[in-house]
Amino acid sequence: MATIREVADKAGVAPASVTRVLGGYPNVSDELRERVLTAVREVGYEPDLVAAGLRRGYTKTIGMIVNDILNPVVAQMVDVVEDELRVAGYGVILANSNGQSAHDLVNLRLLHQRRVDGLIASVADDTNPDLIATMAGLPIPVVLLDRQIELENLSAVLSDHRYSARALANHLIDHGHRQIAIISGATSAYPSRERVTGVLDVMRERGLPVRPEFQVSGRGSEEFASRSLSSIMDQPEPPTAIIIGNGNTAALVGVLHELRRRGVQIGVDIAIAAAEDGPLVSLYTPAITAVERDIIDLGRRAARMVLAQLAKDTLRAQTIVLPTRLVIRESTDWTLPAPALH
Amino acid sequence: MATIREVADKAGVAPASVTRVLGGYPNVSDELRERVLTAVREVGYEPDLVAAGLRRGYTKTIGMIVNDILNPVVAQMVDVVEDELRVAGYGVILANSNGQSAHDLVNLRLLHQRRVDGLIASVADDTNPDLIATMAGLPIPVVLLDRQIELENLSAVLSDHRYSARALANHLIDHGHRQIAIISGATSAYPSRERVTGVLDVMRERGLPVRPEFQVSGRGSEEFASRSLSSIMDQPEPPTAIIIGNGNTAALVGVLHELRRRGVQIGVDIAIAAAEDGPLVSLYTPAITAVERDIIDLGRRAARMVLAQLAKDTLRAQTIVLPTRLVIRESTDWTLPAPALH
DNA sequence: GTCTGTTCTGAAAACGATACCGGAAAGTCA
DNA sequence: TGACTTTCCGGTATCGTTTTCAGAACAGAC
Numbered sequence: 001m002a003t004i005r006e007v008a009d010k011a012g013v014a015p016a017s018v019t020r021v022l023g024g025y026p027n028v029s030d031e032l033r034e035r036v037l038t039a040v041r042e043v044g045y046e047p048d049l050v051a052a053g054l055r056r057g058y059t060k061t062i063g064m065i066v067n068d069i070l071n072p073v074v075a076q077m078v079d080v081v082e083d084e085l086r087v088a089g090y091g092v093i094l095a096n097s098n099g100q101s102a103h104d105l106v107n108l109r110l111l112h113q114r115r116v117d118g119l120i121a122s123v124a125d126d127t128n129p130d131l132i133a134t135m136a137g138l139p140i141p142v143v144l145l146d147r148q149i150e151l152e153n154l155s156a157v158l159s160d161h162r163y164s165a166r167a168l169a170n171h172l173i174d175h176g177h178r179q180i181a182i183i184s185g186a187t188s189a190y191p192s193r194e195r196v197t198g199v200l201d202v203m204r205e206r207g208l209p210v211r212p213e214f215q216v217s218g219r220g221s222e223e224f225a226s227r228s229l230s231s232i233m234d235q236p237e238p239p240t241a242i243i244i245g246n247g248n249t250a251a252l253v254g255v256l257h258e259l260r261r262r263g264v265q266i267g268v269d270i271a272i273a274a275a276e277d278g279p280l281v282s283l284y285t286p287a288i289t290a291v292e293r294d295i296i297d298l299g300r301r302a303a304r305m306v307l308a309q310l311a312k313d314t315l316r317a318q319t320i321v322l323p324t325r326l327v328i329r330e331s332t333d334w335t336l337p338a339p340a341l342h
Numbered sequence: 343m344a345t346i347r348e349v350a351d352k353a354g355v356a357p358a359s360v361t362r363v364l365g366g367y368p369n370v371s372d373e374l375r376e377r378v379l380t381a382v383r384e385v386g387y388e389p390d391l392v393a394a395g396l397r398r399g400y401t402k403t404i405g406m407i408v409n410d411i412l413n414p415v416v417a418q419m420v421d422v423v424e425d426e427l428r429v430a431g432y433g434v435i436l437a438n439s440n441g442q443s444a445h446d447l448v449n450l451r452l453l454h455q456r457r458v459d460g461l462i463a464s465v466a467d468d469t470n471p472d473l474i475a476t477m478a479g480l481p482i483p484v485v486l487l488d489r490q491i492e493l494e495n496l497s498a499v500l501s502d503h504r505y506s507a508r509a510l511a512n513h514l515i516d517h518g519h520r521q522i523a524i525i526s527g528a529t530s531a532y533p534s535r536e537r538v539t540g541v542l543d544v545m546r547e548r549g550l551p552v553r554p555e556f557q558v559s560g561r562g563s564e565e566f567a568s569r570s571l572s573s574i575m576d577q578p579e580p581p582t583a584i585i586i587g588n589g590n591t592a593a594l595v596g597v598l599h600e601l602r603r604r605g606v607q608i609g610v611d612i613a614i615a616a617a618e619d620g621p622l623v624s625l626y627t628p629a630i631t632a633v634e635r636d637i638i639d640l641g642r643r644a645a646r647m648v649l650a651q652l653a654k655d656t657l658r659a660q661t662i663v664l665p666t667r668l669v670i671r672e673s674t675d676w677t678l679p680a681p682a683l684h
Numbered sequence: 685g686t687c688t689g690t691t692c693t694g695a696a697a698a699c700g701a702t703a704c705c706g707g708a709a710a711g712t713c714a
Numbered sequence: 715t716g717a718c719t720t721t722c723c724g725g726t727a728t729c730g731t732t733t734t735c736a737g738a739a740c741a742g743a744c
Contacts, residue, residue: 004730048457078436284626358701395701692738705725
C-alpha cells in the first residue's frame, strides 16, 4: 500500500506538500501540484484515513445505533441518514441492538472507542440509567432519534406519537367502542410509551374503563403479538377494538395471523389500527387504519443536526417534535352497533 | 480523553504494560495487573481504536456495501451480518448505493481508505468494468453477497434464483399460461439476471413465444413498476401471467396498485408471482405465490466467510450457492381456461 | 544594494497505541 | 555456587498523516 512518503519521493517533494495538494490548500505552485498529482496516480496512492484520523483528532465518521433494523421504518431512517452524511463526507458505522439494552451499552462503548465524531441513536431503552449516565459523559454531539432523554447535552428529533394515539382513541370511541385493547412495544422506548399514554389518557378523560389485562407491552415479535392477542381475546367481554402500538411489521403480522386463525373478521367483529403506515396495512383486505409520518424528514433532520453541531463547534442541544397523522381506513371506519339492553 | 500514558503514569508502570494487561497477554504479574486496572477505572480510560488500528495495521472493521437497504431482504442481511461480526469483535461500516453503480465506486474507495479489514458487497451492478477492476486489486478478503463476479480473489454467497425462476415458469405453463410477462429489476445485478434467464430459457424450451415487449427490467421503484405493467397490459393480446422479478417491495406495490386501478382480478383475470417472500405477499388477498429462501443463512455464511479468510491469512476464495424454494399460493394456483377456438 | 513583505516549501514534531528488544529478577539444575 | 532458562517489565521506534515553524526564494520599494 503506497504511503504519502512514496508519493513525495516520487515527486521529489516533502510529504507536507503532498498533504497541501491533496487537501486543496491555496499556497501551492501549479508546477508542484502537477508533479504531486501525477505521482499520486503513478503509485496508486489512496490516503489512509486511519492515520489521518489519529493525527487530526477527528475521524469523519458518525455512529448510528438502532433498535431494530428489520423494522422498515428504521431501515428508512438508516437509509436517509447514511445518504445525508455521505454527501457531507462522513461515513456511518452502524450498530444494531436488536431490542436489547445491554447491546446498546456495548455498542456505545465501541463507537466511542472508534472515535466517531458524532452519534445518532435510536436505542432500545431510553430509560436505562447506565445508558443515560454513559451518554451524559460523551464528549461528542449526540442526537436521539425518536427517543427521549432529558439531558443538557443531548439533542432529539421526535415524532408526536401521543397526538396520533389520542386521535385514534377518540376515533374509536366515537365509533362506539368501549372496550379497547392495546398491544404495544416495550414502553421503555419513547414511541410505545407515548402511544400507550395517549390512548389511556383519552380513555380516562372520556370515562371509559381501562382494563389492565387489555394493555400488554413487550417485544415486537410475531409470537409475542399473537400470544398477547390470544390472551386478550380469551377474556370475558373481549375488546371490540385493538390498537397495535408497535411499528414493527412482525407484531402486526402476529396479530393478523391470530385473528385469521380464530375467524375473527376485521371491520365486522373487531376494529384494528396499526402504529405505523406501510404497504402491508394499506394493501391488506380490509385496509388498515394507521399512523403516517414523514420518516425521510425525521432522519434528515437528525443527520443535519449532528452536522450542524459538528460545524460550529459548540451549539446548544435542541429537541424538535414532528407531526404525525392518522390515516383512517376500512378496518376502523365503521360503527359498532349499540349493545342490546337487557 | 485519557490516554494509555496517563494510565501508565497513574499506575507507575510503562505504557507497554498497560497494553499487556488490557490485551490479556499472559506475562503479567497479578499485582501489576491490579494496579493497572484500577488506574484504568480511575482515569476512565477508553482505548483509542484509531491509534491502535494505525499501529497494528488492521482496524477490526468490515465494510458492507448494499444495493438498497429499503428492501426488507437486504435489511435482514445487514442485520445478521452485523450481528455475526459484532460477536467476533468487528464493527461494520455500512454504505448504501441506492441502486447507483457510481455510488458503489465511491463507497468502495472510501471503505478502502478507511482501511476496513474485509468487505461484504451486494453492489448495484456486478457487471460494471470499473468496479470489477477496482475489486480485483483489493488487498483484503471480499465476499460478494448475492452477486457474481468471476475473479480469482473474490468469494461469493449466492441464491439459486435460476432454479426457482424455472420452477415458476414451468408451474405457470402447466396451468395453461402461454403469454407470460416479466417485470424485473436491472439485469445488471445477479438475481434479476438469473430470474430472467431462467424464465426465458423455460419458455423457449417449451416452445412458447418470447415477446420482447413482455420483458421489462429497470429500477425497482413503485412508479417504474406500475408504468411497466401499464404498457404491458395495453398491448394487443396482453399476458395472462405476470412475474415480478424484483425483490424490492416497492415494485410489487406498484404492480398491485396498478392492477387494482384497472380492476384486473388476480386469480381470475391474471396470475401473479413475486420474486421474494414476505408478509405482504403471504397476507395479501389473494395470497401471492413467491420464492422463499433462507436469508439468515445467506448473511451468516457471508459473514463467516470473511472471518475465516481473515483468521487464516490466506484462504482461497470460494463460491457457494444456496437453495431457493417456490411457494405456490392462490395467485397462481388456478388453471387458465383453454381459449375458445374460432 | 539593503530592507521589508509575500509566497512557497521542507524539516521535524506530534497524535496514541503496540511490538520489539534487552535487561533485571527469579527460578532450575548440576 | 555458577550457568542457564524463564518470567516479567520498561524504553523506545514505529505506523502514516497533519501541523507548526522556520527558512528560502522572490518581488517591490526605498
